[in-house]
Amino acid sequence: MSGNLTYRESGVDTIEAQSFVYSISSHVKRTQKNRQLYNAFGLFAAAYDLSSYKEPVIVTGTDGVGTKTELLFEQDMPETAGKDLVAMNVNDILTTGGDPLLFLDYLGISNLKTETPRITRLVSGMCDYLESCNCILAGGETAEMPGVVPENLVELAGFCIGCVEKSAMIDPSRVTVGDVLVGFSSDGFHANGWSLIRRILAQQPGLLTREELCSALAPTRLYHDIVRDLRARGIVPKAYAHITGGGLPENLERFLGEKGADLTIPYWQNDVAQKVLQFVDTEDRFHTFNMGIGWVTIVSPDQVDAILTAGSGGCVIGQIREGRGVHVSVAR
Numbered sequence: 355m356s357g358n359l360t361y362r363e364s365g366v367d368t369i370e371a372q373s374f375v376y377s378i379s380s381h382v383k384r385t386q387k388n389r390q391l392y393n394a395f396g397l398f399a400a401a402y403d404l405s406s407y408k409e410p411v412i413v414t415g416t417d418g419v420g421t422k423t424e425l426l427f428e429q430d431m432p433e434t435a436g437k438d439l440v441a442m443n444v445n446d447i448l449t450t451g452g453d454p455l456l457f458l459d460y461l462g463i464s465n466l467k468t469e470t471p472r473i474t475r476l477v478s479g480m481c482d483y484l485e486s487c488n489c490i491l492a493g494g495e496t497a498e499m500p501g502v503v504p505e506n507l508v509e510l511a512g513f514c515i516g517c518v519e520k521s522a523m524i525d526p527s528r529v530t531v532g533d534v535l536v537g538f539s540s541d542g543f544h545a546n547g548w549s550l551i552r553r554i555l556a557q558q559p560g561l562l563t564r565e566e567l568c569s570a571l572a573p574t575r576l577y578h579d580i581v582r583d584l585r586a587r588g589i590v591p592k593a594y595a596h597i598t599g600g601g602l603p604e605n606l607e608r609f610l611g612e613k614g615a616d617l618t619i620p621y622w623q624n625d626v627a628q629k630v631l632q633f634v635d636t637e638d639r640f641h642t643f644n645m646g647i648g649w650v651t652i653v654s655p656d657q658v659d660a661i662l663t664a665g666s667g668g669c670v671i672g673q674i675r676e677g678r679g680v681h682v683s684v685a686r
Contacts, residue, residue: 378474378477381474381477381478381480381481381491382481382491384481384484384485385457385481385484385485385489385490385491386490387485388488389402389455389488389489389490390490391456391490391492399493400456400458400490400492400493402455402456402490402492402515404517407517407519408519409519409520409521410517410518410519410520411452411517411518411519411520411523412515412516412517413447413450413452413515413516413517413518414447414513414514414515414516415443415446415447415513415514415516416443416511416512416513416514417439417442417443417446417511417512417598418439418442418510418511418512419435419438419439419442419510419545420545420546420548420549421548421549421552422435422438422543422545422548422571423435423507423508423510424507424552425548425552425567425571426438426571427472427506427507427508429564429567429568429571431568431571432472432473432475432476432479432508433475433476433478433479433482434479434571434572434573435476435479435508435510436475436476436477436478436479436480436481436482436483437479437480437482437483437573437574438544438545438573438574439459439480439510439511439512440457440480440483440484440487440489440512440514440576441483441544441545441573441574441575441576442512442544442545442574442598443457443512443513443514444457444483444484444487444489444514444576444578445574445576445577445596445649446514446596447514447515447516448577448578448581448594448596449524449593449594449595449596450516450518450523450524450594451518451522451523451524451581451585451590451591451594452516452517452518452523453488453516453517453518454487454488454489454514454515454516454578455489455490455515455516455517456489456490456492456514456515456516457480457484457489457490457491457492457512457513457514457515458491458492458493458494458495458512458513458514458515459477459480459491459494459495459510459511459512459513460494460495460497460509460510460511460512460513461473461476461494461495461496461497461508461509461510462497462499462502462503462508462509462510463496463497463498463499463503463507463508463509464498464499464500464501464502464503464504464505464506464507465498465500465505466496466498468505469508472508473496473508476508477491479573483573483576486576486578487576487578489514492515522585522590524590524591524592524593524594525592526592526593526609526610526652528592528593529592529593529609529610529613529652529674530592530613530674531613531674531675531676532654532655532673532674533592533652533653533654533655533673533674534652534653534654534655534658534670534672534673534674535606535615535617535650535651535652535670535671535672535673535674536650536651536652536653536658536661536662536668536669536670536671537617537619537647537649537650537668537669537670537671538577538580538647538648538649538650538651538665538666538667538668539575539646539647539648539666539668540575540597540644540646540647540648540649541572541573541574541575541648542569542570542571542572542624542626542627543570543627543630543643543644544573544574544575544598544644544648545574545598546598546599546642546643546644547599547642547643550634550642551570551630554630554633554634555567557633558633561629561630561633562626562629562630566626566629569626570626570627570630574648575648575649577596577648577649577665579664579665579666580649580651580664580665580668581594583663583664583665584651584660584661584664587660589653589657589660589661591651591652591653591657591661592652592653592654593609593650593651593652594649594650594651594652595609595649595650595652596648596649597644597647597648597649597650598644599642600641600642601639601640601641601642601643601644601645601682602617602619602640602644602645602647602650602680602682603640603641603679603680603681603682604641605650606650606680607678607679607680610674610678610680611678612676612677612678613674613675613676613677613678614674614675614676614677614678614679614680614681615672615673615674615675615680615681616672616673616675616680616681616683617671617672617680617681617682617683618671618672618682618683618684618685619645619646619647619671619682619683619684619685620646620669620684620685621646621684621685621686622645622646622684623646624646627643627646631643640682645682645684647671649668650671651664651668652674658670
């Protein structure tokens with residue numbers, strides 16, 4: 355031995371990293387049952403053959419899980435973190451009317467040897483969702499950063515690449531006054547507003563039992579079933595909206611321009627969410643949380659009946675009007 359330092363002694367183990375890649379290979383294969391990469395998995399870049407599309411348009415998105423990650427790891431729920439990571443990205447791709455084809459992840463950790471069991475479970479959760487929406491886990495990066503990423507914490511980022519036929523691409527500029535907004539339920543808070551929730555939980559110790567907290571941490575819902583059902587019926591909506599940070603107002607206003615809507619949404623029948631919301635400003639809650647509506651489809655009035663039965667079913671929550679601004683109230 356020369357007495358000089360090795361990379362492993364500095365906290366990074368490249369051999370362990372290779373072992374981790376091998377350990378998740380069975381999960382990766384689950385995402386390639388219906389779609390396959392154009393070349394082998396494990397090369398320096400992934401390729402996908404688009405020749406089945408006539409006029410392909412590439413669509414991309416990137417997102418993370420945010421501060422919800424800390425609570426998920428505290429409650430030993432890494433699979434949910436993986437599902438959240440996929441859903442936050444795939445749902446954005448779905449708003450274009452496109453197919454989510456390839457998913458890549460970035461995981462930043464302090465020590466691979468100690469974190470391998472947990473991040474393997476995280477990848478398993480990712481693959482559960484990717485398999486269900488026919489999207490390939492095409493690769494990723496697991497970065498060992500001792501001294502930079504705190505122990506027992508994982509930095510998460512996801513990237514999704516999709517494709518849509520030019521003729522089938524969703525075009526929100528087609529939205530006109532009189533069009534109808536149909537809302538589809540969320541499975542909870544999803545992955546937004548957790549900085550506020552964490553502060554409430556810190557100020558109100560004992561507000562939620564462990565069972566209630568785990569319920570609140572339910573993964574972000576995937577909305578591929580709605581897009582799939584409408585496509586099978588030959589229906590191309592005028593717009594889709596994934597309701598994330600900013601709630602219903604900001605996520606709809608981003609493409610409505612000079613038009614707006616007055617929405618009336620159902621009371622959120624979620625006891626755990628309501629326990630938290632009692633400590634949230636009555637106006638700010640609509641700009642922070644999805645308030646029980648995680649996905650919105652905008653269609654012409656003659657298409658409403660067909661839209662209401664897509665996926666697990668939706669409900670009419672409003673209509674497009676003249677004048678900027680989206681205002682939300684709760685049905686009594």
